[in-house]
Every structure is written in structure tokens, then in C-alpha cells.
Amino acid sequence: MKRFVVGIDVGGTNVKLGLVNSSGRIISRTYFPTKSYIRSRNKLIDAIAQAVLRLLRAARVPQSSVLGIGLGLPGLIDPQRGFVNFLPNIPGWKNVPLKKMLEKKLRLPVFIDNDAKIVALAEWKFGSGRGFDHLVCLTLGTGVGSGLILDGRLYRGADNTAGELGHLPLNEKGAACNCGGVACLERTIGNRYLVQRSRKIFGKGLEPQAVGKLAKRGDARALRFWKETAEHLGNALAGVVNLLNPQCIVVGGGVANNFRFMRKTLIEVLRRRALRVPARRVKVVRARLVKDAGILGARVLVEQSLGRSS
Amino acid sequence: MKRFVVGIDVGGTNVKLGLVNSSGRIISRTYFPTKSYIRSRNKLIDAIAQAVLRLLRAARVPQSSVLGIGLGLPGLIDPQRGFVNFLPNIPGWKNVPLKKMLEKKLRLPVFIDNDAKIVALAEWKFGSGRGFDHLVCLTLGTGVGSGLILDGRLYRGADNTAGELGHLPLNEKGAACNCGGVACLERTIGNRYLVQRSRKIFGKGLEPQAVGKLAKRGDARALRFWKETAEHLGNALAGVVNLLNPQCIVVGGGVANNFRFMRKTLIEVLRRRALRVPARRVKVVRARLVKDAGILGARVLVEQSLGRSS
Known part of the structure; x- marks a missing residue:
């Protein structure tokens, strides 16, 4: 059964990832510093995809058990089209089809949204x-x-x-x-x-x-x-x-x-x-929820986007 | 077929009534000064009911062709329970079960809401x-x-x-x-x-x-x-x-x-x-829509409350 979601909180300092189970608990997590990849947009996207795969492997969760990936980003996002329109604090991000790029790398449904909105989803459902x-x-x-x-x-x-x-x-x-x-x-x-x-x-x-x-x-x-x-x-x-x-x-x-x-x-x-x-x-x-809000809210985003209640 | 709505705009100066057809046109109207009834809440409610019946008679529209009555009032309204909680500019109106009172007099479904909300419904659907x-x-x-x-x-x-x-x-x-x-x-x-x-x-x-x-x-x-x-x-x-x-x-x-x-x-x-x-x-x-907004918006309120699209 597809019951896990990978929630990703992309911040100006760190990218935090968490594997969230169906009751909204984070059962495994990892992070890496955003700054290492700040010069290259594509390298940051690669690093995110690699971290997702590592996280799943470490938790022994097969990709077939994953409902989807949710990402919160600090900027102007178009969740319908899956585009990052603009990130004011991470250079080089303008009109990036992030959803499509990650879906190609991960072969899983990806949903993105503005980070403040994802935090609101988290506090509303779990906080x-x-x-x-x-x-x-x-x-x-x-x-x-x-x-x-x-x-x-x-x-x-x-x-x-x-x-x-x-x-x-x-x-x-x-x-x-x-x-x-x-x-x-x-x-x-x-x-x-x-x-x-x-x-x-x-x-x-x-x-x-x-x-x-x-x-x-x-x-x-x-x-x-x-x-x-x-x-x-x-x-x-x-x-x-x-x-x-x-x-x-x-x-x-x-x-x-x-x-x-x-x-x-x-x-x-x-x-x-x-x-x-x-x-x-x-x-x-x-x-x-404080530091986990970005990861937990991503679960709500994925469920709502796939038309499931959470 | 039930295709008419009576829209009523209760203001501090006048009560305006209009018979609205299914394409959102006001085919007949009337009004009376609020002040004549400002001392007695019940007399004002009677006057509204009488004016509705007069309006229908004058337009030769039988009550059986009327979908419902919509009223906009200048104050705090509870549209779910059909109560006027408070009207700051018309004395004596506090926790009045207006919906029930008018439904008893008119034997038609009655819906009430705050006037600014009804104007918004009107401009949105017809303006x-x-x-x-x-x-x-x-x-x-x-x-x-x-x-x-x-x-x-x-x-x-x-x-x-x-x-x-x-x-x-x-x-x-x-x-x-x-x-x-x-x-x-x-x-x-x-x-x-x-x-x-x-x-x-x-x-x-x-x-x-x-x-x-x-x-x-x-x-x-x-x-x-x-x-x-x-x-x-x-x-x-x-x-x-x-x-x-x-x-x-x-x-x-x-x-x-x-x-x-x-x-x-x-x-x-x-x-x-x-x-x-x-x-x-x-x-x-x-x-x-200006002066007709209150009457036209009442049609939208009635349709939405009855679960019909407009």
C-alpha cells in the first residue's frame, strides 16, 4: 500500500527531508546545507533527488510504497503548473519546472507549494x-x-x-x-x-x-x-x-x-x-510543530493534490 | 415552474422589493419607507410580508411560481439559523428569528444575509x-x-x-x-x-x-x-x-x-x-448594479441556499 510521503522543506540555509507515515509521524529524516548547491540550480535539484532515494533506502521503504513527494519553497510558486516562478533568496531560480524535473528523476508524483502555505496546512491538520x-x-x-x-x-x-x-x-x-x-x-x-x-x-x-x-x-x-x-x-x-x-x-x-x-x-x-x-x-x-511543520505540511499537500482526505 | 425570486433590500431609509426572473431581471418592484415602522419590529415584519404579497399580485405571479424570498439587512446576520443578531441602525432588532417568522407568514422559503454580502453576490453573478x-x-x-x-x-x-x-x-x-x-x-x-x-x-x-x-x-x-x-x-x-x-x-x-x-x-x-x-x-x-444590487443579490442567495447554481 502507498502510505508514505516524503516531505521536503527547502530553506535558504538547509534542505530538510522527512519520511512521513500515514498517521503524520516522521519516521526518518535527513538534511543537507542549501549553500553547497547555491551556485547551480540543477545540482540542487539533483541533490534533492539523491537525498530522497537515500532516505527511502535507509528506512527500507520501497518507492512503490510512496504516495508522493511534497516540497515547500520560500518564494512564488505555481502549484497547478508545478513551476517555481521565483525564489528571492536562492539565486538562479526563475520559472523552473521543478515538478516535472523531479518526477522524471524520481518516477513519483511531486507537488510543490510556497512554504508558508505548507506550514499552514501542517498546523491545520496536525498542530x-x-x-x-x-x-x-x-x-x-x-x-x-x-x-x-x-x-x-x-x-x-x-x-x-x-x-x-x-x-x-x-x-x-x-x-x-x-x-x-x-x-x-x-x-x-x-x-x-x-x-x-x-x-x-x-x-x-x-x-x-x-x-x-x-x-x-x-x-x-x-x-x-x-x-x-x-x-x-x-x-x-x-x-x-x-x-x-x-x-x-x-x-x-x-x-x-x-x-x-x-x-x-x-x-x-x-x-x-x-x-x-x-x-x-x-x-x-x-x-x-515548529521545525517539522514544513515536512508534515508536505504530506497534507500531497494528499490534497491527489484528492485524498488527510 | 418555480422561477421567480423576491429580493428584498432592507435599508435604514427604505425597504426595497423586486421580483426577479430566472435571467436576473427585475420585472416588478415596490418600496416603502423603513421609518414608518421603526418603532415596532413586528409591524415592520408584517409590512414586509404584505409588500411581498402585493408585489406578487400586481405582477400576477402565483406563490407557487416563487422559488424563495431573499433579504439583505444592514447588520449582523446568522444566515444558517436565519436570525438577525443585531441591526445597529434599526432599533429593537436583537436575536430575531426573521427567517422563521416570514416563512410562517408567507409559506415560502426565506433566506437572509448581511447586505454587503448580498451586494457582492450580485456584482459577482450579474455585475x-x-x-x-x-x-x-x-x-x-x-x-x-x-x-x-x-x-x-x-x-x-x-x-x-x-x-x-x-x-x-x-x-x-x-x-x-x-x-x-x-x-x-x-x-x-x-x-x-x-x-x-x-x-x-x-x-x-x-x-x-x-x-x-x-x-x-x-x-x-x-x-x-x-x-x-x-x-x-x-x-x-x-x-x-x-x-x-x-x-x-x-x-x-x-x-x-x-x-x-x-x-x-x-x-x-x-x-x-x-x-x-x-x-x-x-x-x-x-x-x-448600484441600486438594484441588493435585490439581484438576493436571487443569488436564494439559489445558492437551495443548492441551485445561478
Whole structure:
């Protein structure tokens, strides 16, 4: 019986692979650094195919038991046509027919999608978002993004770019963002801008993790840092709550390790700024799957693409 | 054959009724002022039922030819249970089982929904939004709201409050809005705030219609007034475009009579502030159905609720 899926999370730093069984458990895994192949697109694709075969061999799972391969990539993906349109952080990836290329190498069905969307699928089926039909799954890190589950399915929009929550304007005027816009949420709470702000407060640039450690010890400046971060995020989420009336917002990504220092303020801001009914409805919770979300979500992608429920 | 639908648009000023045939044409209509019945909820419901029967008699359409009755109401509606939860502008309406009450009086299937959602259904099936699977249908008037068509169906959210675009924060700080929030879009471009702003520019408060007349004659201050209005609206829509990646934004409501003075700026702001791919995708067009949208959308609501395609 075809019951396994290989989930692959292609990041700017590492490519992580996991063999996922039918109950959503990762029974075997491997990874390799993306940078070794960053100069050649085709070598990276080769390395991915080789790693899949190695993973199956090591777990003694024959290819005939594999339902399919799912990949999440950090960029603009066309899941219908199976094309990587563009990866902003991995050079040389523009209009690559990745699905077809990997299917030829592996002789297995391959499905690809944007990584934030795959994380949302994972949290929805296996994580903190279980049981919700209307879900915003937020990723806080270098970039700020989200995947939207609306009416019980992944919402992609016209070009698969839906969910770009990091580029919601926080204000009408403000600093220029990398995206070309101004005053975007990501321009305020994206990792590097958090470090910038920490410099003003602590006299030197601290990574969010370090500020988290200080907050844990009760450092007042660190606690205020997270409160302010939560206020900015809450202001943007108030708009999302009013627009989408979700049941749940799942907060994930590296910065979400500090969720406990932001939760109370986030909920306060939503109660204060969003409309009464949707503000009372929405739960704000921390993501559960963290580093495995990309691999587990790939299983959901493969099952949904093949028309199986998961 | 059951081929007619009675569409009813319950507004703060008038209740408008129309008999809609299967090709989406209004073949007969009537209306009465809401105010005559504003003191008694039950009298208003009686008046609606009487008006339906009069409309059918006048058009010589027997009740047996009517598929159902659709009503749009300005407030929080529970279409599944058929309850009016709350109407902010018509006193005495709180948790009213309107569907059941009217079905008892009329012996026909009755369906109810929020008016902005019904307008979106109308523009999607019969108006400017035809053919689009991902559509934001904006209403600009006293209130600023929208109906969302996502993945080819009306998106309601967890409590049927989705689409409250007027309460997207334009800024992190700003003037208090009626909704309890601050710096909402509606607090800047809702009708009364447009009148307030006109006072600063023209020395006296002008209704949007009057500023439109001046703009038509080429008055520079009036043109600037609409340009500024479009800038505010565009700033909010940039976030919506990034979040939802819609194919089309339909701009309706009374203030949209001045769409021609806002269109260019709206598109400019979206190109400038939204991400490249979704900004290039989205069309911004004026609503086509205007005063009939509430009646025509009711036909779509009835058909969809009865499981028929329209």
C-alpha cells in the first residue's frame, strides 16, 4: 500500500527531508546545507533527488510504497503548473519546472507549494490549528508571512501569493520596505528590524532569542521590547480579524519562541481595536510543530493534490 | 415552474422589493419607507410580508411560481439559523428569528444575509465582478464595508462578519472610530468624515455628491479632495491585495459615483505599495448594479441556499 510521503522543506540555509507515515509521524529524516548547491540550480535539484532515494533506502521503504513527494519553497510558486516562478533568496531560480524535473528523476508524483502555505496546512491538520475552518497561520522570522485556511481549505488567491501579511501597511507613511511599499508590518517586526530596535533599547543589537532570554529573567526592558512588538503585530492583526473573522491565529516562526511575552498584549490589542464579535471569537495560540511543520505540511499537500482526505 | 425570486433590500431609509426572473431581471418592484415602522419590529415584519404579497399580485405571479424570498439587512446576520443578531441602525432588532417568522407568514422559503454580502453576490453573478473567482466588493457610503468572494464562493468567516474592510486600521494611532477601534478606514472616508474634511477645504460641509459636481467642472480643490480620498482608500486596499491576492476589486456605494475621480490614484497607490505580482493582477472597477444590487443579490442567495447554481 502507498502510505508514505516524503516531505521536503527547502530553506535558504538547509534542505530538510522527512519520511512521513500515514498517521503524520516522521519516521526518518535527513538534511543537507542549501549553500553547497547555491551556485547551480540543477545540482540542487539533483541533490534533492539523491537525498530522497537515500532516505527511502535507509528506512527500507520501497518507492512503490510512496504516495508522493511534497516540497515547500520560500518564494512564488505555481502549484497547478508545478513551476517555481521565483525564489528571492536562492539565486538562479526563475520559472523552473521543478515538478516535472523531479518526477522524471524520481518516477513519483511531486507537488510543490510556497512554504508558508505548507506550514499552514501542517498546523491545520496536525498542530495548533486542528479543527478550525478559518485559520490564519503566521510565520514570524526574517520575513513575516502567513498561510490562510478559509472555509476549510487552503486559500491561494489568483497567483498563489495570498497571505502576505508581512506587507500589510501598519501606517500610511513610514520607512521604505524591501518589497517596494512603505510602513509594512515586516519593516517593523521582521527579524532584522527587531535587532535594529533592540540596539536603541539595549545599546547593542540583540537577536530576538537573546532578548527572549533577558525577558525570561524578568528584565524590564526586554519585557517592554516584546510588549511593543506585540502592539505592532496586534495592530495589523486587528485588520485581519475584521477582514477575515477567523477562529484562530496560529503564531509560528523563530520569533514566536517569545510568544509567551507577547500573548497578553496581542489579545488586549485585538479586544481594543477589532470589532466585538470577531475579536471575541478569535483564539491566538502558538504554533505547535515548529521545525517539522514544513515536512508534515508536505504530506497534507500531497494528499490534497491527489484528492485524498488527510 | 418555480422561477421567480423576491429580493428584498432592507435599508435604514427604505425597504426595497423586486421580483426577479430566472435571467436576473427585475420585472416588478415596490418600496416603502423603513421609518414608518421603526418603532415596532413586528409591524415592520408584517409590512414586509404584505409588500411581498402585493408585489406578487400586481405582477400576477402565483406563490407557487416563487422559488424563495431573499433579504439583505444592514447588520449582523446568522444566515444558517436565519436570525438577525443585531441591526445597529434599526432599533429593537436583537436575536430575531426573521427567517422563521416570514416563512410562517408567507409559506415560502426565506433566506437572509448581511447586505454587503448580498451586494457582492450580485456584482459577482450579474455585475462588474462576473467571471472572477477572487473578488472584493467594496461599498463606500455612511459605512465602508465589503463582501468577499474567495475561491468562487461567498466567504463569511466564523460569525458571518468577514469583509469589514471599513475597520481596517489605516494607522497605528489616530482618531477614535464608532466601532471602538482607532484610525479605521471608515473613520477617514466614511460619508460623514468626508463631509468633515470638505469643511476644511471648501469652508463649508459638502456632501460627496456636491464635491463630485465641482470635480466634474474641473474644480482643483474638488479634484484634490477625491485624490486624497483615493490615497487613503488605496493604502488600505494595498494590504487587502497583499493578503488576498484578488483578481478584482469592485467599488460600489454612493460615494463610488465619484469613482472616475479616484480610479487613477487608486491604481497608482496599489502599484506603489502592494507587492508586484498581486498589484499587477488586480483590476479595480466600478460597481455596475448600484441600486438594484441588493435585490439581484438576493436571487443569488436564494439559489445558492437551495443548492441551485445561478
